[in-house]
Structures are given as C-alpha cells and as structure tokens.
Amino acid sequence: MVNETKAASRDTRVDLLGIELENPIIPASGTFGYGKEFSELYDINILGTFSFKGTTLEPRFGNPTPRIAETPNGMINAVGLQNPGVIAVRDKELPDMKKFFHKPVMANISGFSVEDYAKTVEILSGQDQIGWFEVNISCPNVHGGGMAFGTDPQMAKKVTEAVKKVADKPVIMKLSPNVTDIVAIARACEEGGADGISLTNTLLGMRIDLKTKKPVIANKMGGFSGSAIFPVALRMVYQVYEAVKIPIVGMGGVSSAKDAIEMMMAGATAVGVGAANLTDPWVSKKIVEELPEVMEKYGISSLKEIIGAAH
Amino acid sequence: MKEAIFEIRENKKIAKNTYEMVLAGDTTAIEKPGQFVNLKLEGFFLRRPISVCDYETGSAHRDGRGAAEQATAGSAAQGRLTLVYKAVGEGTEKMAALGAGTQLSVLTGLGNGYAQEKAGDAPVLIGGGAGIPPMYALCKALMASGGKKVQVILGFNTKDEIFYQEKFEALGAEVHVATADGSVGEKGFVTDVLAKLEYTYFYACGPLPMLRAIEKTAKSDGEYSFEERMGCGFGACMGCSMKMADGSYKRVCKEGPVFGREEIAW
Numbered sequence: 001m002v003n004e005t006k007a008a009s010r011d012t013r014v015d016l017l018g019i020e021l022e023n024p025i026i027p028a029s030g031t032f033g034y035g036k037e038f039s040e041l042y043d044i045n046i047l048g049t050f051s052f053k054g055t056t057l058e059p060r061f062g063n064p065t066p067r068i069a070e071t072p073n074g075m076i077n078a079v080g081l082q083n084p085g086v087i088a089v090r091d092k093e094l095p096d097m098k099k100f101f102h103k104p105v106m107a108n109i110s111g112f113s114v115e116d117y118a119k120t121v122e123i124l125s126g127q128d129q130i131g132w133f134e135v136n137i138s139c140p141n142v143h144g145g146g147m148a149f150g151t152d153p154q155m156a157k158k159v160t161e162a163v164k165k166v167a168d169k170p171v172i173m174k175l176s177p178n179v180t181d182i183v184a185i186a187r188a189c190e191e192g193g194a195d196g197i198s199l200t201n202t203l204l205g206m207r208i209d210l211k212t213k214k215p216v217i218a219n220k221m222g223g224f225s226g227s228a229i230f231p232v233a234l235r236m237v238y239q240v241y242e243a244v245k246i247p248i249v250g251m252g253g254v255s256s257a258k259d260a261i262e263m264m265m266a267g268a269t270a271v272g273v274g275a276a277n278l279t280d281p282w283v284s285k286k287i288v289e290e291l292p293e294v295m296e297k298y299g300i301s302s303l304k305e306i307i308g309a310a311h
Numbered sequence: 312m313k314e315a316i317f318e319i320r321e322n323k324k325i326a327k328n329t330y331e332m333v334l335a336g337d338t339t340a341i342e343k344p345g346q347f348v349n350l351k352l353e354g355f356f357l358r359r360p361i362s363v364c365d366y367e368t369g370s371a372h373r374d375g376r377g378a379a380e381q382a383t384a385g386s387a388a389q390g391r392l393t394l395v396y397k398a399v400g401e402g403t404e405k406m407a408a409l410g411a412g413t414q415l416s417v418l419t420g421l422g423n424g425y426a427q428e429k430a431g432d433a434p435v436l437i438g439g440g441a442g443i444p445p446m447y448a449l450c451k452a453l454m455a456s457g458g459k460k461v462q463v464i465l466g467f468n469t470k471d472e473i474f475y476q477e478k479f480e481a482l483g484a485e486v487h488v489a490t491a492d493g494s495v496g497e498k499g500f501v502t503d504v505l506a507k508l509e510y511t512y513f514y515a516c517g518p519l520p521m522l523r524a525i526e527k528t529a530k531s532d533g534e535y536s537f538e539e540r541m542g543c544g545f546g547a548c549m550g551c552s553m554k555m556a557d558g559s560y561k562r563v564c565k566e567g568p569v570f571g572r573e574e575i576a577w
Binding site (some may be wrong): 053 | 312314351355356357358402418539540541542543545546547548549550551552553554560565
C-alpha cells in the first residue's frame, strides 16, 4: 500500500504550449477518429488530450481497399486521409465531441497546397474546443500532397508561415520520418514560426502477397507504424530535441508507459500513442494509469523533470 | 464491444483447411448473428476478425458439458463461442495449431449483424465456403423464432470442403448443397440452386464474385455480409471503408459487415 500512496503522489502534469496537460498521453491522429468510438469504451477525459483524425478542406473518401497490411510488430495503412472535410468537422464533429470530451483537443489538419493548409486552419480558428493545431506535412498516403511538404525544408517553412498567419492557437508541425535529414526540416519549421514539432508520422513501407505476387495494399505502399518503429522515432525525437528550442510531441510505436517515459527522456514534452490503440482499444487508458507506477519504479517524481534527460 | 479472455475448449479440423474452434468465455456482448469477434494471436500485431458461427450465454448450454459448467458457475464467463474458419494465411494457420486450454484475448460484439425481422415466412440463407459460418447462428435464431420455412444453400468447390451440412439439417432447415465440380449436390454455384427456389428474403455471405452473382439472380430483398482487411475492427482506423450507393461511406467493421441489397454500390 505504501507504494500505491507514493505512486499516487507522482506528478504526471506537463505544459504543452501554455496548456497544462494532466498527463502527456495523446492518442495520435488517425488512430482515434474524432474520439467517439473510444468514448464509448472509457472516459477519454483521463487523457492528456487527443489528436483528431486528419482533416482536409474538402471531404475525402481516401484510397481504395485493401488499405491495411500486417508486419512483424506493426502494420501498414494507406487510408489516404478519409475525413468528412473541415466544414463538417467544425459544424458536426466538434459539437458532438463536446458531449464526451471536455479538454482542449488537438486539431490535426492536412492539405494539398499551401493555400489549402491555411484555409483549413482559418476555418477552424475561433473554435474554443481546439487547443493546438497539428499540421500534417507528412502523410505518405496521398499523391501530390501531404508528405511532399514535409520532405523539403523550404516547403515546410512556407506551410508553417502560411498557417501561422491565420492560426489562433499554437501550431505544431507534424514531420515525416521519410527524409534524409529530419533536423533540417524541424529547423525550417522553427524558422517559419512553428510553436512546436510532432514526430514521427509513419514510415513508408510495403508488403507483397506471395500468392498473388502483388502488393497487399491497393495503394501499393503505405505508412508503417506500430512498436517496430519505436527506436527510429525515438532516435529522431532525440536528434530534433538537440536542434530546436520549441517543444516536441514524440510518437511512433509507443505502446506502454515505459515507452512514453523513454520518449520523454529523448526530448518529448508530450507523447503520442498511435497504432497500439487499434489492437488494444484501452491501451491509452492503461498507459495513463501505469505512468505513476513506472515513475515510482525509476524514481521519477515529476515528468516535467525528465524531458530531454537523455541528453 | 467487450474484451474478454476466452479459453479454447476444442479446436479441430472439420473439412479441407477448415477448422472449428469452441471457446469458453464471456459472450454477453454478442447481440445477434452476423456479428464478428477479433482475436489476438501471440506473435501477430493485428487481431484476426472472425465471424461468429454460434454462441451461447452461460445459461443456454444444450450439451452435457455446458450443463456441468452451469452447475459450477452459471456466470457470464461460462458463455460458449464457436468459430469456424479457414486456415488460409499465417494467422489462421497459427490459430489452427492452438490446443485446448490456450487463452486468447477476444473483442466481442463487433459489427451490426443480420436483420432477422426482415426474414418473412420463407427466407433463404446463402453461404459460400468461409461465408457459411455466420449463417449457422442466423439459421438457429430464425428456426427458434418459429413458423418459418428456412432454406439454406451451401456452396463449396468440392466434396472435401463440405462442412456443417448435417448441423443445418439438424436445426430443421431445408438444406441444398452446390459444388462447383458436382461431387455432391447440385453441380454448379449457389445461384443455380437459388434460381429454383421460392423465398421471401435472402441473407448471403461468401466471396465477392458469389455475392455479385446473387445480386443478378435474387428475386427478393435481402442483405449481404462483407469482409475486408481491417486494422482495428471497431471503427477507429477507417481501414475497411466501403463506398455505398448513395455516395456515403460506411465502415465494414462498424456499420457493417451486413449491408442491405439497396445500399451497395456494385
């Protein structure tokens, strides 16, 4: 019982760009919808926040199926940013969300041109339910957009500047790991005025079906995620932490409280949980609940103190 | 949806590449035939979505073993779940090798299930190969509702693949078998049998070409259950979205897997 008392006194709070999170756990965009499915399973207000499904200016059906393939310790998806469009998100999803989520939510948005990004953020500005914009310049599953902006420092900077002009909330740029120099992209975003960085999105991957001799996924390639990518994501968070001054939301393969703490030691202020939500719908809740115990085990009294501790 | 630990009671081969797994656990989240469960297998990242072939809650066992369990517990945990699946990939091959006593994490009560109230007096249930299992629970429920002539068409490629014919007959259904090679029953496809029957409504599950052929043949309203590669099985990942006739999209795992004939964009 002594241990429980000690664990309960552990401070899991972090500050993410002026908003205090009860804990650093943030289900990642694309694995948590607009929160509804999970709110039916547990009270999602126990989370730090969550990042809602990548939203674009126009509604999108996304890619043809199959969109999913399995890998050792992970999966590949090529959903292709299926979403109802920003107007429906503002007028329907956000009001619906009010009924079950009472914290500031992270608004994940994506686009196909610099103007797209700016317009989408502009439409969502003035919504008091939104705490941050997470700007996805890293989706590997859409042609002529998404990742194209996250693989070129100049384009990344342009999108950041355009979004910053219209955003009424802090802007977090979500980076792609599919680059030769992640640090250059992160620095370009910081120069463009980004308030924070989140990384990583999925790694570009593929699987081939031995029977059909064809790619498993209709889009041929897709975004590789799951615990298999954790060391890669961790390494990139570590590198970016050394290069920029703005806070980082670290994600990629996190599936336990230990992973979350490791990600924070690499330099993350908050931690995204992605693919793990799909195989264990209660995993984010479990991570939140396990944090104090793991802190106790490793002698951590406050999570704030371990951000970047590995440097 | 509920997550529960189920214990394998029996896992045996019943036809070519086809296995029947009986599990004990909490089945209370399963609302109706046509729903599916999502199984976690050791060594695989994604769960395996498998349609429910049969299920019973703790107090509804009809065999001797069930009765014995009721005497000791009678709780929700003593529910019984039967899955019939084909070993076609690494995951299902691993499933086929699991022995009695193995415990599995199972998400239960997934998907919408069949609209039994639409059956009318003489429904026809059409299953092709791995699409047959969900028809068993449906057949059982329709027979139990009474006053119906339930007709079943089971389609296989060949004799070695046939399973559950006598189980459907034992429920009191009128069973027709079609094999592509003519080794048993009608030589041809389920649609060759369907064309000769009179029915009030149809329920169909099987490979997409079979569903398409039924769509051309069927004379009544009806519904189809679909399969798709899934990430989560509970509506979160949008991995299994399907475009519908009205231009909207639906998730096979959440709004489906059963869709009405009029909803589908062929």
